[in-house]
Amino acid sequence: MAERLAAARVIVLFVLAFLLSPTLVRGQIGDVSNKDDVHLFLLIGQSNMAGRGRVMPSDETPHPRVFMFNKDKEWVPAIDPLHFDKPKIAGVGLGKTFGIEIAHDNPKIAVGLIPCAVGGSSITTWEPGILHESTKSHPWDDAISRAKAALQSGTLKGILWHQGESDSNAKRSDSYQSDLQDLIERIRTELNAEEVPFLIGQLGQFEERPWNEYRQQVDAAHRSQIELHENNAFVSSYGLKHKGDETHFDTDSYREFGRRYADAYRKLTEADRPDVSQMPFQIERIIAHQGFDKQTCWVHARAGVIPPEVEGSSDSHPEVVLTTQALELTGSDVFHAIHTSRSTDGGAIWTPLVADSDFEREHLSENIEQTVCDFTPAWHAATKTLLGIGHTVVYEKNRVKRVRPRSTAYSVFDPTTGDWSPYQTLKLPDEPRFQNAGAGSAQRLDLPNGDILLPIYFKEPSQNQLSSTVCRCRFDGTDLTYLEHGSEMTVPIKRGLYEPSITSFNGKFYLTMRNDNGAYVAVSDDGLKYSTPQLWRFDDGEELGSYNTQAHWVSHPKGLFLVYTRRGLDNDHVFRHRAPLVIGRVDPETQRVIRATERILVPEYGARLGNFGITEVSEEETWVTVAEWMQPVGVEKYGSNNRIWVARLLWEAD
Structure with a gap:
């Protein structure tokens, strides 16, 4: 009964969206009077464009402004499978995700997808009059016929x-390079599409099927097309997985590929949209781990980097050390030992997650246990160590103790053994307000002299109001020592200000802080003394809409950026609107997020994404890591699978 009611609700919302849409009068593309408001996209190629992924319930849920041109040349709501080349095996592809991404970019348009891919088709069958024997179709002729029919609507x-x-x-x-160039020229001529973006996806890069010289030739042909036309683009398949057959991508990878196609499209068309500011990076997403047993889930996925020259690390690539910990679904913040996974090839391959015995729960007394949580590893260049910092949490009968002490906890990673050192705690001034003080989920800043600016939040254990401050600490490779702290900041709203994160940009220091009702920002000239905290806002003055969760910084010579979650992204079904995870450029003078720059970093599948980390892998690459937090029970119905996501920001060269 519940499932039928849910399905009915989806249908009602879908119909209402049509009726209320300023673009769609009666919910059909043909109803739109202005063809410029209907953006059409031709999907061509072979089976990996058609899609062979397993169809999930979320793939059968339509978006109110995304349509598909079906086999009978009718516009219908787009659901997977879009293609019909081989009906018995057609499945999820990249097209629907691409269409939704484009629809999200512009709420005034409808998106029409024209599926024409043919599984198993050689490029030689994409010529006039040529029959593709196994499907008894004419790939070129059929695609052109369908495209011209669809173009009557948009x-x-x-x-x-x-x-x-x-x-x-x-x-x-x-001959593939010349054949592809010829095909592109024919399509542009036949469809009067000389300036239309042509997006070329890379073949799958699967460890189990290393590329031979012929695949390398085809890849080179794909890449070469971007030099031949300013509106051609190449879309990387780096890190995507196959579904077990070493040929076709799995469902998650198809969705990610669709997002990458959308990112490539945006790059080609941003000049045509003066209201959208260009972002100086490409986004590629990798799933490091996934799988959900409905008893526990991975949370607090954060990573640190060990440079290649350090003893015990990779010889040629930075080694990424990812930490996460298991959470029991039966309670609130019921954590177990921190686990570690490592990658030496840019995140394509990861070692299994292994628990560290030094982070197992410690028995303090009968029914009382303690462990470390909200842990963030980061490289400390001055001592050449990977230093992880979090804080302690105390449990009574396996529930977080209401009145409890808290300490900032830290540990050092040994790359030769793969183990973390037994954790120690930072000694703060012996004052009541620091009896519950931690650096959980904090983004720290290491100064050129090796000192660490470490944001913490604190209170007397029996009090409710939290304050944030920045401590200057010294680290010698083994011990972390408190030196001083700066402004103590709070607001008289619920639990005050907590989970602070710090960064620097162009000689100033910036602090973002969590509050139950909103997110706050403050600025400093020295990293310790801060301005009065202000609510985060967009550049048009509207409140950002991020609340009761953390935010973190991406600071790069190309700009200052904030990573956050917020309400208002069709995410009312997500706990505290903590997904999707987004990034926006910050105006450092006004400390406001430039609305037009906002991009989705990690998509939403029902699970929250509010606890995440930022990792500076190199000058060319920054990572955002996050796990799908599978509470409340049942969020998997939206498609979440406790994925640990890696969103790679690939910075553009000057």
Whole structure:
């Protein structure tokens, strides 16, 4: 009964969205009077464009402004599978996710997807009059016919191509580059699409199926097209997984590929949208781990980097050390030991998650236990150590003790053994207000002399109001020592200000802090004394809408950015609106987020994404890591699977 009611609710919302949409009069593309408001995208290639992923309930839920041109040349709501080339095996592809991304960018348009891919088709079958024997179809003729019929309803805005597996062989790879160039020119001419973006997806890069010289030739042909036309783009498949057949991507990877196609499209078209400020990075997402047993889930996924020259690390690549810990679903913040996983190839391959015995719960007395949580590892260059900092949590009968002490906890990683040292605690001034003081989830800042600016939040154990401050500490490779602290900041709203994170940019220091009702920001000239905290706002003055969760910084020579979650992103079903995870450029003078720059870093599948970390991997790459927090029970119905996401920000060269 509950499932039928939920399905009915989806249908009602879908119909209401149509009726209320300023673009769609009766919910059909054909009803739109202005064809410029209907953005059409041609999906062509072979099976990885058609899609072979397993269909989940979320894939069968339509978006109110995304449509597909079906086999009968009718516009219908887009649901997977979009394609019909091989009905018995067609599944989730990249098209629907791409369409939703584009629809989110512009609420005034409808998106029409024209599926024309044919599984198993060589590029030689994408020519006029050629029959594809196994499907008894004419890939080129059918695609052009369908595209021209669809164009009666809208304007062609993009062509998405993924193909090449059938030509990665000795017979065909030599001519693939010229064949692809010819195909692109024919499509542009036939559809009057000289300036329309043409997006070319990379073949799958699967460890179990290393590329031979023929696949490398096809890949080179794909890449070469961006030099031939300013509106051609190449879309990377780095880190995507196959579904077990070493050929077709899995469902999550198809969705991610769709987002990458959308990012490539945005890069080509941002000049046409003066209201959108360009972001100086590409986003690639990797799933490091996933799987949900409905008893526990991974949370607090954060990573640190060990440079390649350090003894015990990788010889040629930075080694990334990711930490996370298991959470019991039966309570609130019921954590167990921190686990560690490592990658030496940029996140494509990860070691299994292994618990560290030094972070197992410690028995303090009968029914009382203690462990470390909200842990963040980061490289300390002055001592050449990976230093992780979090704080302690005390449990009574496996529930967080209401009145309890709290200490900032820290540990050092040994790359030769893969173990963390037994954790120690930071000694703060012996004053009541520091009896409950921790640096959980904090983003710290290491100064050039090796000193650490460490944000903490604190209170007397029996009190409710929290304050935030920044401590200057010294670390010698083993011991972390408190030196001083700066402004003590709070607001008289519920629990005050807590979970602070710090960064620096252009000679100033910036602090973001959590409050139950909103997020706050303060600025400093020395990293210790801060201005009066102000609510985070967009550049148009509207409140940001982030509340009761943490935010963190990405600081780079190309700009200052905030990573956060907020309400208002079609996410009312998500606990405290803690998904999707987004990034926006910050105006350092006004400390406001520039609304037009906001981008989704990690998509929303019902689970919260509010606890995450930022990792500076290199000057060319920054990572945001986060786990899908599988509470409250049942969020998996939206498609979450306790994924540990890595969103890679790949900075553009000057």
